[in-house]
Amino acid sequence: MxxxxxxxxxxxxxxxxxxxxxxxxxxxxxxxxxxxxxxxxxxxxxxxxxxxxxxxxxxxxxxxxxxxxxxxxxxxxxxxxxxxxxxxxxxxxxxxxxxxxxxxxxxxxxxxxxxxxxxxxxxxxxxxxxLPPIHQQYKLYHGVKPLRIDHFNCFTPDVDASVAFYNSIGFRVTEYTEDDESKKLWAAWLHRKGGVHDIAFTNGVGPRLHHTAFWVPTPLNIIDLLDLMSTTGYLKNIERGPGRHGISNAFFLYVLDPDGHRIEIYCSDYQTVDPDLEPIKWDLKDPQRQTLWGAPAPRSWFEHGSVFAGTKTDEPLLKAQPIIAP
Amino acid sequence: MxxxxxxxxxxxxxxxxxxxxxxxxxxxxxxxxxxxxxxxxxxxxxxxxxxxxxxxxxxxxxxxxxxxxxxxxxxxxxxxxxxxxxxxxxxxxxxxxxxxxxxxxxxxxxxxxxxxxxxxxxxxxxxxxxLPPIHQQYKLYHGVKPLRIDHFNCFTPDVDASVAFYNSIGFRVTEYTEDDESKKLWAAWLHRKGGVHDIAFTNGVGPRLHHTAFWVPTPLNIIDLLDLMSTTGYLKNIERGPGRHGISNAFFLYVLDPDGHRIEIYCSDYQTVDPDLEPIKWDLKDPQRQTLWGAPAPRSWFEHGSVFAGTKTDEPLLKAQPIIAP
Amino acid sequence: MxxxxxxxxxxxxxxxxxxxxxxxxxxxxxxxxxxxxxxxxxxxxxxxxxxxxxxxxxxxxxxxxxxxxxxxxxxxxxxxxxxxxxxxxxxxxxxxxxxxxxxxxxxxxxxxxxxxxxxxxxxxxxxxxxLPPIHQQYKLYHGVKPLRIDHFNCFTPDVDASVAFYNSIGFRVTEYTEDDESKKLWAAWLHRKGGVHDIAFTNGVGPRLHHTAFWVPTPLNIIDLLDLMSTTGYLKNIERGPGRHGISNAFFLYVLDPDGHRIEIYCSDYQTVDPDLEPIKWDLKDPQRQTLWGAPAPRSWFEHGSVFAGTKTDEPLLKAQPIIAP
Amino acid sequence: MxxxxxxxxxxxxxxxxxxxxxxxxxxxxxxxxxxxxxxxxxxxxxxxxxxxxxxxxxxxxxxxxxxxxxxxxxxxxxxxxxxxxxxxxxxxxxxxxxxxxxxxxxxxxxxxxxxxxxxxxxxxxxxxxxLPPIHQQYKLYHGVKPLRIDHFNCFTPDVDASVAFYNSIGFRVTEYTEDDESKKLWAAWLHRKGGVHDIAFTNGVGPRLHHTAFWVPTPLNIIDLLDLMSTTGYLKNIERGPGRHGISNAFFLYVLDPDGHRIEIYCSDYQTVDPDLEPIKWDLKDPQRQTLWGAPAPRSWFEHGSVFAGTKTDEPLLKAQPIIAP
The missing domain is CATH 3.10.180.10 (2,3-Dihydroxybiphenyl 1,2-Dioxygenase, domain 1)
Known part of the structure; x- marks a missing residue:
């Protein structure tokens, strides 16, 4: 499809x-x-x-x-x-x-x-x-040197339906994973601002927020954050990475805030402003789509997410349609 | 103004x-x-x-x-x-x-x-x-690993007039240098695609192309290119840099191709998609606008450019209004 | 002890x-x-x-x-x-x-x-x-840009005995892991040339070579190698990493050559020339000694090694003293 | 010679x-x-x-x-x-x-x-x-992340005599510049600890200290320092760089402390422990020996140095033998 x-x-x-x-x-x-x-x-x-x-x-x-x-x-x-x-x-x-x-x-x-x-x-x-610019007040730069918010990633009970909704308000798919058997979308990345995504959707118990991502200058800043977190009491907050995503080609790290909200540190995706940019399709069975280098994500990464206040998460659907081990 | x-x-x-x-x-x-x-x-x-x-x-x-x-x-x-x-x-x-x-x-x-x-x-x-994507065919990456074209920079005999023209077809100024005495624009950077510029204009003998820029992943790729060019017979093609621009905050290097067309290698500017992003004004007397670290550009960088085939460059204007030592 | x-x-x-x-x-x-x-x-x-x-x-x-x-x-x-x-x-x-x-x-x-x-x-x-120097012939640099051999790491049936032997010919321990119960060494890193090690020993079926390491300029070269190997048919040769070792503080990646010889790509350890440099002791129960960021090594990393031609590997010892899950 | x-x-x-x-x-x-x-x-x-x-x-x-x-x-x-x-x-x-x-x-x-x-x-x-190790207390890392002192560089009125003296107490020359006409040494780099130098000597009014160098992890740390110094009131303290030395192959930056003592930030030289490592000879007329990328050093860099308390600097010699424009 x-x-x-x-x-x-x-x-x-x-x-x-x-x-x-x-x-x-x-x-x-x-x-x-x-x-x-x-x-x-x-x-x-x-x-x-x-x-x-x-x-x-x-x-x-x-x-x-x-x-x-x-x-x-x-x-x-x-x-x-x-x-x-x-x-x-x-x-x-x-x-x-x-x-x-x-x-x-x-x-x-x-x-x-x-x-x-x-x-x-x-x-x-x-x-x-x-507010006044501070991007050249270099004494303020520390930690992972986060430059800007980059995207949201959400669990949804029906990726096709979510994509159709966001398409209708102008979001464009840049990459997606399709289940070759069911012909249903497994996950999709959609943008407005000219990067790989402003928002992405993954099959799972939803709606829930999977993570919020921040853009940083280079992979070395991510290595610095790992060194810092692992020696300041945040070792257990490091969930996954560092690695290169197949999808988006970005260098990534996933960490959890003190309440379990997942934060992605992200850099190096690509420009997507062309209106005729073809979406890249990934096979659900291709492990490199998640990590180009082959390392699997931990189980928590597929299951844990943040609930939206006041919104009912679709637990029954989960039970009816078990999450495929991705 | x-x-x-x-x-x-x-x-x-x-x-x-x-x-x-x-x-x-x-x-x-x-x-x-x-x-x-x-x-x-x-x-x-x-x-x-x-x-x-x-x-x-x-x-x-x-x-x-x-x-x-x-x-x-x-x-x-x-x-x-x-x-x-x-x-x-x-x-x-x-x-x-x-x-x-x-x-x-x-x-x-x-x-x-x-x-x-x-x-x-x-x-x-x-x-x-x-064409099919090659951004994950990493065996193709070499040299400075140029990812995409980023911008043009042009000499113009009248920056205010050039900015007015490009404003009228939708380009937005992100940063500019103004001469505080004459209240005329000295240089301006304008974008469409959400970075600091698609095109910039500088006061000088024009219209001529000052340079064409390519985006690369990190400053280290620029250092690699310097090492390569300086040991493969391209030493004299290195014109200016490496450095950090005050304007745009980008890390840069300027090199000349065998015909003297100037190429900028560029990374690390910022996202400009907000329609209400305020332009940043620089003082013509502030040396950090060109190089945040203070090193001056060589004279050639202010004078040399590529002519447009079939277009008359405005030499007389140059004589009438001498270039201010920038 | x-x-x-x-x-x-x-x-x-x-x-x-x-x-x-x-x-x-x-x-x-x-x-x-x-x-x-x-x-x-x-x-x-x-x-x-x-x-x-x-x-x-x-x-x-x-x-x-x-x-x-x-x-x-x-x-x-x-x-x-x-x-x-x-x-x-x-x-x-x-x-x-x-x-x-x-x-x-x-x-x-x-x-x-x-x-x-x-x-x-x-x-x-x-x-x-x-041979003539080539370190400034930058056109030769490719792959992970290996600068020099850095160290050997060996399995030994008795780390205390191996350390005693190499001490006697002038090798100095820089870091070591001790089993607090048995008071026996679990692993030790020894140097002659002023880095963290020329040779290291780990408890296991031995003598066998665990890995040979090469020094590279920065962690970004290791990321480049991961991108290259994972897109040129070497995905399965990536065994562990990238990561930061607790021991040695080095940034690392382990890959396997086509015969299964393990190669470590390594950078960022520290200078050890002082004859009174105190060895750093690590606890066998501290998971950060292996990866500062907490990610465990795969099982193969603890078990697989290269045999020395003509040397009998001490299998019986292995059976008598099972390898502790590290 | x-x-x-x-x-x-x-x-x-x-x-x-x-x-x-x-x-x-x-x-x-x-x-x-x-x-x-x-x-x-x-x-x-x-x-x-x-x-x-x-x-x-x-x-x-x-x-x-x-x-x-x-x-x-x-x-x-x-x-x-x-x-x-x-x-x-x-x-x-x-x-x-x-x-x-x-x-x-x-x-x-x-x-x-x-x-x-x-x-x-x-x-x-x-x-x-x-003192206890702090190299893994990453929260302490800031500024240029200086890891260790690397070398001294001194002006001397007679490089041959200085080299002969330090040779006699075991220092080995790794690289040197010779004036092909006079057959006299113009500058020399000598080591004990296995890097390119612990001490270097350059022809000039001496004895004076030209600079003291600190080793940092990667060139990106040097770029960070330039960004920091140029936006925190230290713009005028940046004297030369960043660049790659021909001699030593190191990536460098020279800055001046508030009293004018020159500090080099330095990384990426090579291992020199072999007792039979051949010294590399540079021609006094080769501009790449100073900066591989061709940019000249400012005049101050050849003239300014720190005096040693209580030691008479050899001014007369300077007058008798004018400094060659390097």
Whole structure:
């Protein structure tokens, strides 16, 4: 089955993924992880919330840590091209019977809260407070030197359905894994901003967030982070890597934050701005799609994810359709 | 004076810079330079022409070397979003009294040839032959491991006028240098594809091409190229670098091909997809804008460029307005 | 138990490990591995033998590949400080009842063949043909850019006995693993040349060669080799890594040659020339001693090794003293 | 003229260069430079003195900063192999009419102070306080991640005479520049510890210290330091580089401390332990000997150096024999 094509003239214009809001059970522990260890920069904080940005980002936040009783993800947020696109988005979701909500978010302009076809909470905005550039204040660089948020990766109970939904709002598939027997998608990577993905979907108990990725300058920064984490009490937070993904060709490392939210450190994928870029198909039986160098991922990597607050995860589906050992 | 803003809804949609056609006086010498030394991949060649691509590119060519009697640049080429955009572009140029020409270019679909406001030859196309991916055929990687073409940089007799022209077709300024006395732009960097630039303009005898840049994975690849060139007979082709630009924050090296066409090897700039990204202003008197580390560029770097075949370079203007020692 | 100290004024002066002679069953396959893939340089070859050196080495060979019917190691070779040291070595071994043999080795001066306390064949020489430097002929650098041989690592049935033997001829322990219960050494790293080791010993069925290591410039070269091997038919030859050793602090990768001889690619250990450098002790129960980042080694890494031609490996000992899961 | 060979069995056994004592006029400024910017580790400090070590060093200090009224170098220090070697050294210097002095140095055992043939103050010791390893406490790594002191480089009024002196105490020349007309040495690099040099000599007003070098992991650390220094007020302290030396093949950067003491950041030279390693000869007229990539050094680099406290620098000689433009 040919991979579905995106809507080339989508109903509203999404620029890129923007930020994630995590519920963290212990803000001090989360701060030690994200700020002192990974090297994200604090842009604001109080007793209940910490706002973070990467070193090349000028928007106010790419991560919001919100104190709460249980680990969860409050929303995946995306930036649109203009105020007008917010209104178009609201109409589009309403027309499809999807409830929309205008919410107040500090440091942001008008923000539209909706849910995707499986209940993933999405928030769209155009305007966010802009901060002065710090990418040449090199004394601030430490940890893994995270430059910017790169993508989300989500578990979904039906990858074909998720891809169809995101295609319809303009996301383009760059790479995908297909099960040659069932002809169903096993996983897919979709972008808006010109990299391999802004969001990816993998077959599993969902909707859940598999990981959030940050872009770093070179593989050596990832090696530095491994050295740092393994000698500062974070050895058990290292889950998988370092390695080269077959899919995306990126150099990667997966680590877990103190609440178990999975973070990917990522660099070296490729430019995808051409509208006629052909998606790359991978065989579900090809182990190199996950790690070009052949090392398998640990079992936890296929099973563990973060739930979205207020969204029911499709456990029954899981039971009906057991996860194939990938 | 505030930097002019781009046309957010431009008359036609340009995806990115695409390729350059150089006239080369000795194809074997150029091949030794671009293929054996830099590491670009040959996609086709005969006695008169060589087509090259970078390691992550799937379009047929990013450089065309055409045998000819004198070094020159035949055209700067750009990819548009759809066939329809080609027709819109033709109308737009014609409406402004700018002659348009539909030309045949091997491995490309319909191609529109026009000239910008100062006579720079531009060619627009949508469709180019797509080739299988080679970015994971690592045995092909050598030289500086060039991944893709990144940008053009041009001398222009009037940067403000060039910026106004490219703004009108949707290019956005990311960084610029302004002369605080005259309030005129000294140089500007403009993008379409989400990096710091697809094209830049510098005050000088123009229109001429200052350089064409290729993106490489890390600064270490640039060090490798320096080691290689300095021990294989290309010592005199190394013009400037390695260094970190203040503007763009990129790590750079400038080398000259056998005909004197300047090539920049470039990595590490930043993502610019946000439509509200504020341009960064640099002072003409700040030496760090050129090299963050303070080392000056050689005189040749400010004066030497490649002429466009068939385009008159504005020598008189040069005499009237001497180049400020930058 | 304090780690035994070396003989500070040893009976003869060993400069460093020098080279290994492998029996290879298919020279063409071995050449493709060592030369085309790893990047070692051929210094001489005929139908039965290939001589190799690293890119900064000026001695004629660091690896000899000898065609033969079954994979084996013919000898581990070491360079001494002078011709006089060869004679002192001969006397020292003879005095201890260890048979000595003067053998002819192409491209070498007088060569003394002996066996260590467990039967490992050792060859000592002072003079080897010196070749012109090639370390600045950067066009020769490819593969993993191997600069020089770094060390041998051997299985031994009794690490304490092996350390005592090599201490007596001047090797100094830099790091070691001790079993806190039995107070026996589990593994030890010993040097002559000022790095972490020229030779190391690990508890196991021995004597056998566990691996031979080559020094490379940076961890990025190791990543390059992984990308290359995993896309040129050598995926199954990647055994372990990349990673950071706790012991030695080196960045490593283990690969297997076509005959199963294990090669370590290694960089970033530390200088050990001080005669009062304290050995670092590791606990057998500390998983970070093997991989600082916590990833376990595969089972094959603990069990597989290369036999020495003509030397009986101590299988019975193995059965009497089962290998502790490390 | 063949380069003189070292004394293979020198009168006393020097292990390596060990440390330098700088007179600093403003300890706070020096601390900001060496500790906060370069990343050396403080091992002790009070109002008059700061002791520093590199990240892999276990000896107490490789740099001593001593508050004083005028920038100077108090001594270059070297470690010998045993207490006995100290006594042998004392005898050797006394026998040659060179006054010897036993001095007290904190954190060191018996220390012998002498002067070389041109008056350079040298101090020899065997025992220094040993500190626990910190090379795997990765949270301490910052700045350029300096691992260890690597070498001294000195101006001398007569390179041949300096080389003859250091040859006689066991230093071996690895590379040298000879003036083909006068047949005199222009510069020479000599080692004890198995790298390209522990000490080098260059023709110039001397004796003065040209620079002290520190070893860092990779060229990327040097790029990081350039980014840091150029954005934290140290732009003018960057004197030369980054580049690749022809001689030594090392990747380098030269920076000046707040008192003008020159520091080289250095990596990637080669192993020189073989006693029969042939010295590499460079032509005085070959510009690649200084920078393989062809960029010239600034004039200051040939002229500026640090005086040794209490030692008369040979100004008259300079006038008689003008420095050749190198």
């Amino acid at each position: 040919p991979i579905p094509q995106p809507n080339l003239y989508p109903p509203f214009n999404i620029v890129r993924l923007s930020h994630v809001e995590f519920v963290a059970t212990d803000l001090a522990a989360s701060r030690a992880f994200y700020v002192d260890t990974l090297g994200l920069q604090v842009t604001d904080e109080d007793s209940g919330t910490i706002y973070l940005r990467g070193l090349e980002e000028r928007g106010h936040h790419c991560v919001i840590l919100k104190k709460g009783p249980a680990a969860a993800v409050n929303a995946l947020s995306l930036k649109v091209y203009s105020e007008e696109d917010l209104d178009k988005a609201a109409v589009w979701f309403e027309t499809r019977g999807n409830p929309v909500e205008w919410v107040d978010r500090p440091y942001q302009g008008r923000t539209l809260r909706v849910h995707d076809n499986f209940g993933t909470p999405l928030e769209f905005y155009f305007r966010m407070d802009r | 505030p930097i002019p803003q781009p046309n957010l809804y431009p008359p036609f949609n340009i995806v990115r810079l695409s390729h350059v056609e150089f006239v080369a006086t000795d194809l074997a010498a150029s091949r030794a330079f671009y293929v054996d030394t830099l590491g670009l991949q040959v996609t086709d060649e005969d006695s008169g022409t060589i087509y090259l691509r970078g390691l992550e590119e799937r379009g047929h060519h990013c450089v065309i070397l055409k045998k000819g009697p004198a070094a020159a640049v035949n055209a700067l080429s750009l990819k548009v979003y759809s066939e329809e955009d080609l027709d819109k572009a033709a109308v737009w140029f014609e409406t402004r009294g700018n002659p348009v020409e539909w030309v045949d270019r091997p491995y490309q679909g319909r191609t529109l040839r026009v000239h910008d406001n100062f006579g720079t030859p531009l060619e627009f196309y949508f469709r180019m032959d797509r | 304090p780690i035994p100290q070396p003989n500070l004024y040893p009976p003869f002066n060993i400069v460093r490990l020098s080279h290994v002679e492998f029996v290879a069953t298919d020279l063409a396959a071995s050449r493709a591995f060592y030369v085309d893939t790893l990047g070692l340089q051929v210094t001489d070859e005929d139908s039965g033998t290939i001589y190799l050196r690293g890119l900064e080495e000026r001695g004629h060979h660091c690896v000899i590949l000898k065609k033969g019917p079954a994979a084996a190691v013919n000898a581990l070779s070491l360079k001494v400080y002078s011709e006089e040291d060869l004679d002192k070595a001969a006397v020292w071994f003879e005095t201890r009842g260890n048979p000595v043999e003067w053998v002819d080795r192409p491209y070498q001066g007088r060569t003394l063949r002996v066996h260590d306390n467990f039967g490992t064949p050792l060859e000592f020489y002072f003079r080897m043909d010196r | 063949p380069i003189p060979q070292p004394n293979l069995y020198p009168p006393f056994n020097i292990v390596r260069l060990s440390h330098v004592e700088f007179v600093a006029t403003d300890l706070a400024a020096s601390r900001a430079f060496y500790v906060d910017t370069l990343g050396l580790q403080v091992t002790d400090e009070d109002s008059g003195t700061i002791y520093l070590r590199g990240l892999e060093e276990r000896g107490h200090h490789c740099v001593i900063l001593k508050k004083g009224p005028a920038a100077a170098v108090n001594a270059l220090s070297l470690k010998v192999y045993s207490e006995e070697d100290l006594d042998k050294a004392a005898v050797w210097f006394e026998t040659r009419g060179n006054p010897v002095e036993w001095v007290d140095r904190p954190y060191q055992g018996r220390t012998l102070r002498v002067h070389d043939n041109f008056g350079t103050p040298l101090e020899f010791y065997f025992r220094m306080d040993r």
